[in-house]
Amino acid sequence: MKTQSSFAKSVDSGKLYLVPTPIGNLDDMTFRAIKTLKAVDLIAAEDTRHTQQLLNHFEIENKKISFHEHNTQERIPLLVDKLKNGENIAQVSDAGMPSISDPGKELVRACIDADIPVIPLPGANAGLTALIASGLAPQPFYFYGFLKRKKNEQIDELKNLNHLKSTFIIYESPYRLKKTLSNMCEVLGNSRQAVVCRELTKKFEEFNRGKLSELLNWATENTPRGEFLIIVDGNSEDVNDNENDTFLTKMSINEQVDYFISKDMKTNDAIKKVAKMHGVKKQEIYNLYHQI
Structure with missing residues (x-):
């Protein structure tokens, strides 16, 4: 067992701060997140160009380094060495909480193994933001994230999710939304209640609530644009x-x-x-x- 005292003065190494960024509306950036990004020695960003826009908005001038899914193994030893030498690093993704559907968990694990404090900051999260406005039961809930792309693999995943009594949360691309809703109708049934959310916190934020068959019709008749989530009601059937x-x-x-x-x-x-x-x-x- 390991115990982390996040703010103990006896710690010699630097600290890894996991800093959430807005999922759309820049006003959702917290005071603590801004203060942390200004105070650290280095910002590890999923896309440095995207993060630079955020930093410019809040007049943050700290150094950045790219840290994404394609350079994870290369970057982790470098970042861990910097932390061991006493540097504080903030890790950010393009939007929302680091590590959820973005790079980060590997760096967190490496820091834990090296006894480097990992300090999470609270902030914007698309899944919970959508859930509380969905009208479906907010607890218990199950966060799944992105489904696999191939139909047969996605069907298998949905069959497993069909067992859940709890509300579950799916992230989806606008390009795959129609196919995913079609597969959901096939596995979960046309009448299952669900909510399709798009562009959360942004100007064109929208919630479409109804049966899966109705949501599939909506996706078929319209051209889905933006970032999507699907919140699905749990299986209320008492099924073996x-x-x-x-x-x-x-x-x-x-x-x-x-x-x-x-x-x-x-x-x-x-x-x-x-x-x-x-x-x-x-x-x-x-x-x-x-x-x-």
Whole structure:
């Protein structure tokens, strides 16, 4: 076990400060974040050009060094050596909290292993900002971040997320939003409640609330622009884990109904359950099952 006393005077090394930056509106920068960026010896930035715009706005003139996903292994030994020599470093991403969906966790781990204090500052976070305005249950919640891009991998991820009773948070690109919503309809059902948020804290901030099928229609009829989040309601069904396994999804509609009947469920209840799984009206499954 290791104990970190963040502000102990006996620490000889420098400190790594994790400094959040605004996700859009520059007024969301905290006084402490500005003070810290002015006080440190070096700022490790995901994109130095992007960070320079922020620094210019707040008249911060400290030195910068690039630290992003493509130079992580090269930069970490250099930054750790500087910290060991007593320099204080602030690490920032392009927007929001460092390490969440941006580089940073590897540097944090290296500092912890080297007994260098890691000091987090509170600040802007897109996931929580969207969650509290979504209208869906804010707790418990599950932050997932970005889904994988390939359809089969994304489908597998969504099947796992379908087990969750809690609200969950997804980040998504405007270019993949429609495909992701389509996959969500396929796995989670058309009727699952969700919220698509875009451009949080910015001029064109927007919340679209409704069923996944309605949100897919919106994404199809419009041209999504900006940074997106999808907040999805948890699975309220009292479903056995085995009932969502891959073997069940490979069954035909009739086989699914028969499966639930084999679990001592009445035929009409089994039909209703399968209808809810697929996000369709009970009558559709009833007609298919009874070959009407």
